[in-house]
Each structure stands twice: as C-alpha cells, then as structure tokens.
Amino acid sequence: MRKHITGFSNPTVKYLRALRDKKHRQRAGQFLVEGLRLIEDARAAGRVPQTLVMAEGREHALLARLEAEVLAAGGEVIETTPDILSKITGKDNPQSVAGVFDEWDTALAMLDRAAAPIWLVAQALRDPGNLGTMLRTADAVGAGGLILIDDCADPFSAEAVRASMGAVFTVGLAQARWEEFLSWLRAGEGQLVAASLRDAVPYRGAPYAAPCFILVGNESQGLPEDYEIACDLRVTMPMKGRADSLNAAVAGAVLAYEVLASL
C-alpha cells in the first residue's frame, strides 16, 4: 500500500527533510539517497530502503520491483508531489525517487584487513565530494574501503553518497579517532603510507607491502606532523609547478594506482 502525502507540514515530510542535516541523521541513524540509480546500487549490495518516496504518477519496472521489495521487508512506500520531493531533497529539480536507509556500523572492528591489499585512510577530510570520490577510487582499485580519521565529512551526506557513485554501499567504511586507528592497525599486519616531504622516498618504486594503508590528510592543513612520523613509509610525488600539493582525493588516487601496480 502506498501512502499519499500532500501536505508540506506532514511530520513525515519534516522528518525526511531533516535528514539533510548531519545532526538529525546521526540521531535518526538514517540517511536519504536520491535517485533510482543509487538506490539500485544499494539494492545490488543487499540494502533495501526502509522508506521509499516517489513522485506521483511515476511508473517504471525497476521502481515497481523496488516498491514490492520495500513492502515485503516491512518498509513504507510514500507517494507525494514534486513540490514536496523538492522540499525534502532541497533541490529545484529533484530525482523522482528517494530512499531512506539505515546507517550501518562503521566501527573499525567491522573491517577485515585481510580482505584486500589496499585500504584508503583519510584524516579530517572536510569536503563530502572528496570523500565520495575516495570511496569511488577505493572501489576502482579493489581496496577494502575507506577509513575516516578524526573529524571528516559525513559519508552518509547526499553529496558524499552521490560522489561515491554507489561505492558507499559496496566498499568498507569505518570511522575512528587517530589513536584508536593506530592501535587497531598495529594489532595486526599493515603498512601505513603517506605522501610527505619528510625523509620521503619517490612514490614510484617505493617498497609498498600489503595490506597497504594509504593515508591522506586534510584539504588545507595536510597531515599533522606526528601522524606522518607514525607512518611506516613516507613517499613523495613530483610537484613540477608552483604548488606543493594536490587535491586530497587526487593524491590518494595517484598513490593507490601506484600501489596497485606494484603489489
């Protein structure tokens, strides 16, 4: 049974709209995913939305199947006006469907480091687009996933989910403080590598070893000095221009492809 909502002040509309806000998301333990393509990516990864919100009058074979699955899993299907979908997503031209998913456990303990030879690690990464791009790169290089250190952007924000192109549903994801990450890392095998200028070796042909954890720092500050010092390997990338750094997601990707080729 579809539920029809036509009022802007409906409490469900208010709840869904509030999911754009990080604090509300964390309190609710849920996040909103826009667009059939991303929701299908989630489905392919075994995640069915708790709630499906559709624009009135939309018919699509994939949508019908999704609707049936959501209802079978005890979820809710809501049909509403394009204006209300606009209000929920904050977009002038919203996708005609959105799904509400439960957030999942992002504790380090959920990761199996033996599952992959490469892992990406981001410290205080503030831009959700960069975060999503790193998830996408993690998928492409066959990394186990992305570990977020200290205060990063929210991986469940609409922008991060979109930039990940669905990889948020398929690669591992963990969030931890630095000390917690370091003690987890040192409790098993793992080489921690950072791009650095400190007694670094050239990134091409450096002695990478699996499982290799590639650490990228904050967009404007880079890595704190003690984080760099804690790394097993510091590598340097050519900087031929005026600047001494790359975009964080770009640096991580160039390193990850180098590690992939050398392992």
Next chain:
Amino acid sequence: MRKHITGFSNPTVKYLRALRDKKHRQRAGQFLVEGLRLIEDARAAGRVPQTLVMAEGREHALLARLEAEVLAAGGEVIETTPDILSKITGKDNPQSVAGVFDEWDTALAMLDRAAAPIWLVAQALRDPGNLGTMLRTADAVGAGGLILIDDCADPFSAEAVRASMGAVFTVGLAQARWEEFLSWLRAGEGQLVAASLRDAVPYRGAPYAAPCFILVGNESQGLPEDYEIACDLRVTMPMKGRADSLNAAVAGAVLAYEVLASL
C-alpha cells in the same frame, strides 16, 4: 582613495553580485576572486585586480600593498560592510577581501604547445570543482595547461577558481569546440591520449610521446565514440570493482602522473 559603500542597492554592489552568474561574467568580461590568498596568487602571476573590495576596518600588510598596486594601476578600492560582502559573494561567512579581474583570452592560439610535454584536455566537464582540480593537477605535473572542449563549466566561476588553488592564474587555459581543437592539434606535433575500453593498451608502459594531450570526457557520458577514435592512443586503467569509471579529475591525474613518469 578608498570608496565607501554602505547601501545594498548601490549599483556597484549589484554589478559585483551579478558576477556570480556566468552570463553576467561573460558579458562583463570580468570575474570575482574571493580571499587574499587567491588574489596574492594572481598578483604573483602578474595579474592585478581592477577592483578590490574589502571589509571595513581590515588592516594587513599584504592588503596594504595590494591596495597600493590596484590604485597605481588605475583600479578602484572599495570598503564595505561584512553584510554587503556576504551579499556580493553569496556566502554567510565571506572572506574579508575580494578582487575583480578581467577575464583573458582563452583562444587556442594563445597556447604554445612546445612549452610543456603534457597538456590536459577536458570534454564537456560540467563540475567546476573537477575543472579547478584539473587546473591544480596541471600545475603539479608541469603541464602547459588545460584545454576545455565543448560545453564545460566556466573556469572563471568562484568554485573553479577556488578548487584550482590559484592554478587558474598560472597554467595555460583555452576553450574550443572539438573540430577547432582537432585541427589546431593536427597542425603541429602532439599525441592525443584517452582512457578508453576500445582496443586500448594498459596505461602503464604505454608509448606516450611529448607533447602528450590527455583527454578526459564528461562526468556521466564519458567521451563520444568519434572523439575516442580520433585519439592516437587509447589506454585502459585497472577497474577492480563494481564500477567501470573513475571521477574525471582523478582519471586525468592518474594518467598525467603516469605520462610524467614515462616521458
């Protein structure tokens, strides 16, 4: 002499605010750069703002020097309230200074292909953040610059300028239609390379040759088939995951660093 502006409806405020809009920028042939750091990058590259807009009461040695240079060059210095700066930049917490620069000629004829062994080329790149990131990467790999093909985001938008970290002022920049680019390219030396799945060779160890033009396609469509076919070299990058593509700026950077290492 500083000019004080305190009224929201002042025509100069309206003009500056309109520069956020691409159409207005193109008509005016000017763009707005936010923040002392970016304006200093421009200055170091020999570009002085036509107009400098500052929040009232700001004092800073760099700002004083900048102000003197703008006035010496016949430009205008405007002091205004934080609220009006907010209105001009569209930011809740704007930088305390912004500069208006003349756009410059981005015709292909302005580029000297012999000036660098690597060039980045983006086709229908729609995201200004990706565009700025590619400018930044171009600087890092010592590329001659970025050539924008077909309908790309505006390199003079605030987001592109910010993501470029000032590289928009230092690396070459050209805009052209595909046919125009191709005839320019073929009128001299140059190898056109694209990431592709079509009869492609592995990107590691491919026979790159300078000047090497690395072509990256639109974020969601990739390159049109005939553009790929027109390339001298098609290379493929490992995709170990579920997806078959990378973020456009990431793909360009991984290729550019590979070309840099092999030339």
